[in-house]
Amino acid sequence: MKYRYGEMTWPEIAEASQAGRVAIVPIATIEDHGPHLPVDTDLRLCEAVCEAAAAVAPDRMVLVPAINHGFSPHHMDFPGPITIGAKTLIDYGVDVCTSLAHHGFRRILIVNGHGSNTPFVDIIARLAVVQTGVLAAAVNYWNAPGVREAAERLRESDAIGGMNHACEFETSIYLALRPDLVDMAKARRELSHRPTENYWTDLVGGDGPLAMMEPWSVLSESGVMGDPTKATAEKGRALLAAAASGIVALVDELRSREMRSRVDRH
Numbered sequence: 633m634k635y636r637y638g639e640m641t642w643p644e645i646a647e648a649s650q651a652g653r654v655a656i657v658p659i660a661t662i663e664d665h666g667p668h669l670p671v672d673t674d675l676r677l678c679e680a681v682c683e684a685a686a687a688v689a690p691d692r693m694v695l696v697p698a699i700n701h702g703f704s705p706h707h708m709d710f711p712g713p714i715t716i717g718a719k720t721l722i723d724y725g726v727d728v729c730t731s732l733a734h735h736g737f738r739r740i741l742i743v744n745g746h747g748s749n750t751p752f753v754d755i756i757a758r759l760a761v762v763q764t765g766v767l768a769a770a771v772n773y774w775n776a777p778g779v780r781e782a783a784e785r786l787r788e789s790d791a792i793g794g795m796n797h798a799c800e801f802e803t804s805i806y807l808a809l810r811p812d813l814v815d816m817a818k819a820r821r822e823l824s825h826r827p828t829e830n831y832w833t834d835l836v837g838g839d840g841p842l843a844m845m846e847p848w849s850v851l852s853e854s855g856v857m858g859d860p861t862k863a864t865a866e867k868g869r870a871l872l873a874a875a876a877s878g879i880v881a882l883v884d885e886l887r888s889r890e891m892r893s894r895v896d897r898h
C-alpha cells in the first residue's frame with residue numbers, strides 16, 4: 633500500500649483522503665550540527681521517524697513531502713544554515729495544510745524535527761484548525777509518547793544538556809541511518825550554554841522556565857550542545873523505533889477523536 637504522498641497519483645490521493653487517512657507533514661531545517669554531523673540532521677532524522685511510522689501504518693496515514701526549511705536565524709554565525717522568516721514559515725505551513733484540507737484530508741499531524749520551529753508549528757496547527765476546519769496538531773518527534781522514556785533509559789550523557797543539539801540523541805539516530813556521513817573522530821562534548829537556576833535546556837529533559845534563545849555562537853564554540861561521544865547506532869535504532877511508534881500512537885489518537893461542528897453562540 634502506497635503511503636508516500638509524492639508517489640501517489642491523483643485518484644490515489646482522492647482515495648486516501650476519503651479513507652480518512654491522516655496527513656503527516658514533516659518539518660525541519662538545515663543548520664550546523666557540529667563538526668561531525670551534516671547540516672541536514674534535523675531534516676533527515678524527522679523524515680526517517682515519519683517514514684518509519686508510515687511504513688508500519690500505511691492504511692492510517694499519508695506521508696507528505698517534508699518542509700525542508702525552518703527558523704534558524706540564531707545559527708547564522710555558523711556556515712551552512714538556511715533560515716526562512718517567521719511569517720514566511722507560518723504562511724508556508726498553513727498553505728500546505730490548507731492544500732491538504734482542500735483535497736479532503738480532515739486530520740493533519742505536523743511532525744517537527746527542529747526545536748526552534750516549535751512555536752511556529754503550534755501556530756500553524758492552530759491556524760489550520762480555525763481557517764480550514766480540519767483537526768490539525770503538531771508534535772516534536774522527541775516528545776512523541778515513549779521517546780523520553782527510551783532516551784532516559786539509554787542516556788549516558790549529562791542529565792541536563794547532554795541531549796540537546798548534535799548530541800548523544802541526534803548523533804545516535806544519524807549513526808543508525810547513515811553512519812558513513814558521521815565523523816565520530818570529530819565528535820566532541822560541549823556543554824557551554826551556562827545553565828542557571830531557571831535557565832537550562834535539554835531535548836529530553838525539557839527547558840527551564842526562563843525561556844530564551846541566544847545566538848548559537850554565544851552558546852557553543854563547535855556548534856554542539858551535548859555529548860555526541862556517547863552516541864551509538866544501537867541507541868539510535870532504539871530511539872528511532874520509539875519515535876516511530878509514538879507517532880503511530882498519536883495518529884491513532886487523532887483518528888479516533890470525533891470531529892464536532894463549530895457553533896456560533898453569539
Ligand SMILES: [Zn+2]
Pocket residue numbers: 665673674745746797798802
Ligand atoms: Zn538538530
